[in-house]
Amino acid sequence: MHLHLAFVAIALPVVLCAQDAHHDHHHDEQVPLGYVKYPYQAQYPGDGDVTADSIFSGITTFARLPWVQCLSPKGSSEAFDIAFLGAPFDTGTSYRPGARFGPAGIRAGSRRLTLYGGYNVPLETNPFLSGQKIVDCGDIPVTPYDNHFAIKQIEQGHKTLIQRPTFSPLGNDSVTGEPLVPISIDGKHHPRVITLGGDHTIVLPLLRSIYSAYGPISVIHFDSHLDTWKPSVFGGAPSDQAAINHGTYFYWASQEGLIKNGSSIASVQFPSAPSPSPSIVHGAIRTTLSGPADYENDDNAGFKRIEAREIDTIGVDGIIKKIRETVGDMPVYLSIDIDSIDPAFAPATGTPETGGWSTRELRAILRGLDGLHIVSADIVEVAPAYDTNAELTTMAAADVLFEVLSVMTKTPLGKVASKSKAN
Numbered sequence: 001m002h003l004h005l006a007f008v009a010i011a012l013p014v015v016l017c018a019q020d021a022h023h024d025h026h027h028d029e030q031v032p033l034g035y036v037k038y039p040y041q042a043q044y045p046g047d048g049d050v051t052a053d054s055i056f057s058g059i060t061t062f063a064r065l066p067w068v069q070c071l072s073p074k075g076s077s078e079a080f081d082i083a084f085l086g087a088p089f090d091t092g093t094s095y096r097p098g099a100r101f102g103p104a105g106i107r108a109g110s111r112r113l114t115l116y117g118g119y120n121v122p123l124e125t126n127p128f129l130s131g132q133k134i135v136d137c138g139d140i141p142v143t144p145y146d147n148h149f150a151i152k153q154i155e156q157g158h159k160t161l162i163q164r165p166t167f168s169p170l171g172n173d174s175v176t177g178e179p180l181v182p183i184s185i186d187g188k189h190h191p192r193v194i195t196l197g198g199d200h201t202i203v204l205p206l207l208r209s210i211y212s213a214y215g216p217i218s219v220i221h222f223d224s225h226l227d228t229w230k231p232s233v234f235g236g237a238p239s240d241q242a243a244i245n246h247g248t249y250f251y252w253a254s255q256e257g258l259i260k261n262g263s264s265i266a267s268v269q270f271p272s273a274p275s276p277s278p279s280i281v282h283g284a285i286r287t288t289l290s291g292p293a294d295y296e297n298d299d300n301a302g303f304k305r306i307e308a309r310e311i312d313t314i315g316v317d318g319i320i321k322k323i324r325e326t327v328g329d330m331p332v333y334l335s336i337d338i339d340s341i342d343p344a345f346a347p348a349t350g351t352p353e354t355g356g357w358s359t360r361e362l363r364a365i366l367r368g369l370d371g372l373h374i375v376s377a378d379i380v381e382v383a384p385a386y387d388t389n390a391e392l393t394t395m396a397a398a399d400v401l402f403e404v405l406s407v408m409t410k411t412p413l414g415k416v417a418s419k420s421k422a423n
Contacts, residue, residue: 047119055115061136062106062196063113063128063398070137071157079167081132082192082408084401086139087154090383091147092201092245094235096350098383103139103196105348105384106401109394113402120406122367127402130409133167147201148241155205158193162213162376166191170414180414183331183373185215190375192408194401197380199350200227200246203335206378207258210333214375216260218327219280221250222362223337224308224353225287226294228254228301233290246350246381254301260330261302278304281326283319283365284340286355308340308356316361320368327372331413334369334377334404336362338397346396348387359396366403371411377404 061067062084069075070083086103093099119126128134140157142150170180170189182189190213195206200223210217221227228250231243244252253259260279279302286308289295298305304326306319314322339349342356357365379397387393 047117049117055111060104060107060111063110063118063402065128065134065136068135068137070135070161071140075137076160077164078135079133079165080135080137080191081167082134082194082405083161084134084136084194084196085158085161086196087142087157087198087202087206087378088139089142089144089150089154089198089202090350091144091150091199092249093199093350093381094245094247096383096386098348098385099197099199099350099381100142100144101384102198102380102382102397105382105387105391105394106196106379106397107136108384109391109396110398110401112395113398120402123370123403123406123410125406125410127405127409131168132409134405134409137161147244151201151205151244154198154202155208158195158206158209159212161193162190162209164191165189170412173416176416178416180412181417183375183413183415184213186213188213189413192374192413193376194404194408195376195378195380197378197382200335200337200380201244201249202380203378204244204249204252204258206376207253207333208256210376211258214331216257217375218260218330218332219250219335220283220323220327220332220369221281221303221335221337222283222340222365223335224284224339224356225337225351226250226282226285226298226303226305228298228303229294230297233294233297250301250303251297259302278302278326279328279330280304281323282306283323284308284357284362286353311357311361316364316368319365323365323369324372329373331373331375334374336377336379336400336404337381338379338393338400339381341396341400346393348383348385348393349381350383351381359399362400363403366400366407370407372407373411373413374404374408375413377401377408 068078070078088100088103090097090099118128140154142153166189172179184190227247229247231237231248234247237243281304283306285305306322338346341359341362343352345359382397
């Protein structure tokens with residue numbers, strides 16, 4: 001009897017709520033008690049709201065974003081502005097495997113991003129309250145048995161997302177008030193995808209996907225390694241598939257014409273033409289080489305190099321200046337290897353190199369990219385098995401992406417029509 005009464009007492013408010021809802025909505029729009037229809041807008045506290053409340057609970061998505069099964073039939077029509085997407089692939093690595101668990105680790109490291117509300121003080125913005133729809137699309141189902149097939153899965157999964165319509169319109173220029181037009185080559189306004197790797201091999205299929213919307217793209221690449229090695233040098237290319245790995249993907253991207261200033265541009269079409277100025281750039285480089293020929297090969301791929309040690313002479317501001325001068329106002333893809341950070345701050349990676357930047361320095365450099373048209377981005381080579389119990393690396397990766405997300409939400413992927421024609 002007591003149990004029956006208790007059930008009635010608990011159920012009654014739900015019934016009443018459903019009855020009330022019936023007067024205001026159609027039957028198919030009724031929702032459960034306490035349900036928030038647009039959690040991407042309502043989940044995060046604003047200025048003066050309650051913070052530090054139970055962020056360790058619930059399903060672990062990036063920064064507690066709503067989880068949408070974007071690659072399932074049910075989620076295939078879900079529109080968004082920015083999506084986080086996992087690519088759990090690590091069978092292209094040369095030293096320590098484990099980055100297939102990177103997406104899960106980065107999400108765990110991101111749980112505290114909104115502990116105090118998510119307001120980015122240096123950039124003066126809260127990306128989670130920007131009015132844009134930001135979701136976590138889960139992971140691409142990547143096979144661990146066949147690299148050739150896995151690379152196709154990653155390309156197709158990414159392309160499926162960037163080729164769907166955005167949730168929000170492009171809007172008007174904040175200065176002139178004139179309508180913005182897309183900066184893509186197909187004239188469409190594409191959503192952005194932030195990919196959680198995975199080893200760095202995944203960038204080749206990601207750039208193939210980006211090419212479908214933007215054509216040859218400028219690249220900002222933070223890494224301790226070049227990743228433009230010829231396959232005959234890096235790994236020896238014992239097979240066609242082995243030739244594609246986390247040290248050669250930019251070589252192939254250049255050969256395929258996916259990146260600006262690659263071999264598909266002046267050096268092939270017009271052999272006698274002078275080389276154009278680089279519009280793709282490495283940052284934090286400090287790798288050893290097989291010899292000077294590796295740098296010559298990197299030059300042929302079109303990259304400008306910023307060595308990690310340059311931070312001691314030109315500082316953070318000097319590095320930001322070099323990057324901005326290189327990529328200009330063009331659409332740009334951002335790829336971040338966690339090993340660009342010194343292993344003292346981020347030890348859990350496949351090929352660690354000492355002498356890197358601190359987490360604070362990299363975050364400051366990323367904030368210096370404010371205003372650039374970053375079309376999509378990734379962070380790779382996070383291998384949680386080598387992390388400390390304090391989750392230093394996964395927290396660093398999440399914080400780095402917080403800066404990237406903040407920059408993205410501040411700058412739409414559009415230009416005023418007159419400026420777009422001029423460029």
